[in-house]
Amino acid sequence: MIVQGLGGLEWKYRDTQENEWHHGEVPGSLFLDMIKEGRIKKPFYRFQDREFHELAERDYEYKLHFSVREDVLLREKQFVVFEGIDTIADIYLNGVKLARTENMHRTYRFPVKDILKAEDNLLQVIIYSSVRYIEEQHREHPLPEFNTASPHGFSQIRKTHSSFGWDAEPNVPDLGIWREVYIEAYDKARISHIYTRQRHEKGKVYLKTETLTEAAYGEEVCVEVTVYDPQGEEIFREKTKCRESLAEVWTEIESPEIWWPNGYGDHPLYEICVKMQCRDEQEEKRFFVGLRTMEVRREEDADGESFAFYVNNVPVFAKGGSYTPPDKFLTACRGQRHRELIRLCKEANYNCIRIWGGAVYPDDELYNLCDRNGLLVWQDLMFACALYPSNDEFLESIREEVKDNVIRLRNHACLVLWCGNNENEWFHDYEHHAEGLTHELRMKNLQQYEVHLAEIVRKYDPDRLYWPSSPSSGGGYYDPNGYEKGDVHCWYVWYLPAKPYTFYRDCTGRFISEFGLESFQNYKTLCSYLEPEDMSPNSEVMDYMQHCSDNYCNMGNGKIMNYIFQEVRAPKNFKEYIFASQYAQAEGIKYGTYHFRSMKPRCMGALYWQIVDCFPGTSWSGIDYEYRLKVLHYYARRFFSQVVLCVKEDRFEPRRLEIFAVNDHPEGFTANLIWALRDSAGCVVKEGKKEIQIQGSSSSVFQEMDWTEEIREEDKKQYYLEFSLCSQDGKRISEETYLFVKPKHFHFLHPEFRVEVQNDKEKYILNIQTSCFAKCIKMDLNDNDCEFSDNCFDLSPDRIKTVEISKNSFRRPVTMEELKKQLIFETVNDIGRIL
Incomplete structure (x- = not known):
C-alpha cells in the first residue's frame, strides 16, 4: 500500500x-494557529480566555491545494483518511462532497477514486461551530443534566466534553484537523488491523498474531510475521497464505523476558513486524508488545467481592492518578509534554494512570510511553457525567468510535481494562434525581454501556475486562458507589459536603479510582498570567480561574480556605496561602492514600484526581500547567513507594496510634522499626527500636502506642513522633512524623537552615540541616526552576538530609554560587508567624 501524507503542507484557513x-x-x-499568528494574545492571561468562546461561535474553512503522485493514481483503490476532525465538518474534494463528520474520536476513510487528479486538487474542510450545534441540539431535544460546570447540550456532540469547560477547566471549545490526513492507495489488498494474544506456560509464551486483511475476491494473500526480542535480535519468522480475511500465526518464545509494572520489574518490549503481500503489492506494519498476563480478579470474599489487578499472577496495588490532557490545545500535548509527564509519574512511583472519560482517547505516543515505563492504563471510554442521545444514528457513531479506538490501542502492554464511562451509572441511579430523569432514560443509559458498547469491546478485545462504569459495583444500578465490590469515587471529602480529610477513613471501598483535594497553582506560574493586584486568594481573577462548582455557586476557593484553616495558622500573605493550600492538599491525599493502602488486600487501588493541569488555573492537580511540581507530587514520591510506614490515630484519642508497614513487593524481608518521641526543638525524649518481619504483598500493624499517660492533654502541642523503617544494613526505607495536634496548634520554633552544596559532574548535592524540627520543608529557587530528588519533607535537627538536583533539570543553567544565592525555604513552622 502507498501512503501520501497531506499533513504538514500549505494548508490555509x-x-x-x-x-x-x-x-x-x-x-x-x-x-x-491564531495564537502563533498573534491574532490571540496571551490566551490565559487574566480574563483573556473568554474570547475563545466568541471565536468558537463562528464557522471556519480549511483548504489545501496539492498534487498526487503518479504511483498513487495508478492504484485501483484510493482513499482519503482523516484520523481526527474536530468536529462537525463537511469535506469536499475537487468540489465533490465526501461526507459530513460528527465525531472527533473517529477515523474516517473516504473512497476518492475518479475524484483525485494529478495536479491542482482542492481539499476543503468546512468546520461548523460546536457551540451553536450543542445549543441547537439542546433546544430540540434536551436531556436531564447534573453537570453544572458545562453548558447545556455538551453531551450531544462527540467532541472532547471538557473543551466546553469542566470543574477543572475553562471553556475553550477548540476546533480543527487535529490528527493526520493522508491518501491511501492500493490495488488488491491491505492490512485492516492486527491483534496479538498471549498464552503463558511455564518458561514459554505462545504469541498469536491475528492479521485481518481486506483483499479483492479470490486473491491469495501472504502474511509474514517476524518477532524481534527486546535487544532487537530476530527470534522468529513465519509466512502463511490465505484466501480469507484472517491470517493467524503462532510464535513460541522460550525463556521470555516478562513485562512488569513500575516497581515490580523491568518493562521489556518485543517488536512485531507484519508484512502482507498480494501479487506484487506489499504492506508492512510494526508495533511492540509486552509479554505478560494481566487480569482484574473479582472474587467473592468475606467483605463482598475483590477488585484487584494481577500482573503475571502477582497482585498489584494500583497507585497513581487520573490523566487529563496536559493542555487545552490537544496538539500541544504531544511530544515533550507527554514525555515529561510520564517521566514524572514514573519517578513518583506511579504504576497506573486512569484516562478519564471526559476528554479524549490520547495519541498512540502516550500508550507507547506507558508501555516503556511500566504504567498500567485504566481506559475510560469518552463518556462522562451525562445522559446521551439514544437514536440509531448516534448509537452507530459511538459504536464505530469505540471500535476504532479499541482496535488502535488493544496491543499495548499497559492497557489493563476498558471502562464504559465516568460516573454515568452513579449519577443516574435511583438515588439521584434530576428534572426529566425517567425510568426509560435510566434504562437507555444502562443499555448504552452494558449492551451496545460492551458488545463492541468484547468483540474486538475479548482478553480484557470491560467494566461498565466508574464507579460501579458491576452494573445494573446496584449500589454504584458502594464499598462491597467494584470501584469507588470518594468525594465525601471536598464535594459531598467538604468533610475533613480524616473522613477518608470512612471509605472502605475495594478500589478507589477517584478522590481529590484542590490547591492553588505555584506562585511563579501565576506571575505569568496575573498582575500584582490580582495576587490575592479572593481576587476577581483568582475567582475566575477557579471552575469548581458545588451545584449552587462557585465555591472552590472557599473550600480551599476551609482546608487551609483546618490545618495551619492563617497565612499572612498570598505566597503563604499558596504554600498552605498545597500543604493541606498533600496532607489530605497522603492521609487517604495511607488509609487505602493500609486496608490491603481489601482495597487494591488508590488513584487520585488529578495528575496535571491543562491551563494555569486552580485545580486538584499535583503538577501545574507550567510543569512546576506542587507539594502533592513530591509527597506522592514517598506515599506511593513500594514500602511505606502508615500512622493511623485512634478516632477519638490522637495519643493512641497504630503503626502499619505496607509492602507492595511480592517478597517479604526483615527490617528495623525505629521510633523517637521528640519535643518541638527536636530533642529526643524517648526512643525505641524493634526488629520486624514484613510479609510480601501485605499490610500489617507492627506497633501500637498509647501516650495518654506520658503526654498530658495540655502538652500535646509540645511533642511529635518520628518513625523510620530501616533495612538491616541501616538504609532508610520509609519515614514519617506524627503530630498529636493539628499543625496550627503545634508549638513550632523558627528553623534556621545550614546547606552544604557539592558540585558533582551531572548534579548538585545539597546536605541540609535545621536548627529545630521543621515541618514540610519546601525548597525552591528565586527566579529559576529545577527538580529536587526530594522536597517537602520533615526534618529533625540531628539529621542531615541529602537532596540532589540534576543539572539538566534547571530551566536555565546555574553555577554553584548562584544556586546557593537562589535557594529559598518555606516551612509550615513559619506560616502565619510574624518573624
Missing part, C-alpha cells in the same frame, strides 16, 4: 464570513 486566508497547521488546532 479562514473565518467563513471573511475573505482573508491564514496559514494553518495540519495536524493542528485553530486556536493554536
